[in-house]
Amino acid sequence: SQKIEQNSEALNIQEGKTATLTCNYTNYSPAYLQWYRQDPGRGPVFLLLIRENEKEKRKERLKVTFDTTLKQSLFHITASQPADSATYLCALAAFNKFYFGSGTKLNVKP
Amino acid sequence: GAGVSQSPSNKVTEKGKDVELRCDPISGHTALYWYRQSLGQGLEFLIYFQGNSAPDKSGLPSDRFSAERTGGSVSTLTIQRTQQEDSAVYLCASSRDRERAYEQYFGPGTRLTVT
Numbered sequence: 001s002q003k004i005e006q007n008s009e010a011l012n013i014q015e016g017k018t019a020t021l022t023c024n025y026t027n028y029s030p031a032y033l034q035w036y037r038q039d040p041g042r043g044p045v046f047l048l049l050i051r052e053n054e055k056e057k058r059k060e061r062l063k064v065t066f067d068t069t070l071k072q073s074l075f076h077i078t079a080s081q082p083a084d085s086a087t088y089l090c091a092l093a094a095f096n097k098f099y100f101g102s103g104t105k106l107n108v109k110p
Numbered sequence: 111g112a113g114v115s116q117s118p119s120n121k122v123t124e125k126g127k128d129v130e131l132r133c134d135p136i137s138g139h140t141a142l143y144w145y146r147q148s149l150g151q152g153l154e155f156l157i158y159f160q161g162n163s164a165p166d167k168s169g170l171p172s173d174r175f176s177a178e179r180t181g182g183s184v185s186t187l188t189i190q191r192t193q194q195e196d197s198a199v200y201l202c203a204s205s206r207d208r209e210r211a212y213e214q215y216f217g218p219g220t221r222l223t224v225t
Contacts, residue, residue, distance in 0.1 A: 004152075034213070041218075042218060042219075043114075043201050043203070043216030043217055043218055043219055044153070044201075044214075044216050045216070046213050046214060046215065049213060089152065089153070091153075096158060096166050097155050097158075097166070097168075097169055098143060098145075098155045098158065098214075099155065100145070100152045100153035100155070101152050102150075102151055102152035103152060
């Protein structure tokens with residue numbers, strides 16, 4: 001089955017810096033890959049979707065890249081703010097099943 | 111508009127009892143998903159409904175788990191003879207249609223505790 005790996009260690013950065021989170025997957029390359037944000041006690045919130053034929057996608061301070069050769073997606077938050085502190089989940093779909101990584105917790109310190 | 115709603119928000123049950131968890135998707139969304147999230151873990155996919163098509167049940171962890179979706183809208187996840195390992199947050203999500211099938215909108219979840 002498909003597996004998704006995200007760094008389980010929290011990422012601590014200073015306000016104003018760029019945060020970079022990594023998502024690696026095994027087996028099949030998906031047609032889509034997505035990133036979600038999850039705050040404690042809440043359901044995940046959709047942020048960005050990138051298709052396999054797209055190298056990069058941007059939305060405001062967010063940027064996602066997708067490398068099907070490396071089987072990896074990178075998620076960047078530029079000019080990070082304390083309000084960006086949350087857990088970020090990578091997700092993909094394969095054969096009508098949906099796989100989420102366990103997420104990386106981002107702490108942005110003022 | 112209203113988002114995905116789930117009820118109850120919290121459920122404590124004794125081992126061996128049956129429980130029903132309810133999900134109301136966003137109006138007009140044709141796809142509905144159930145996930146389970148244990149403490150500190152990622153989301154475990156359980157089942158997916160697309161319109162009136164029969165769902166793929168292979169993600170359900172055991173035959174004690176079942177799900178229905180009536181009228182293409184509200185869904186119920188039923189766990190029979192609950193076990194302590196069933197304790198988790200059960201999340202429901204919906205999406206607009208097949209083209210946007212992967213842009214999922216999540217509810218707040220039901221926290222299930224089996225004692």
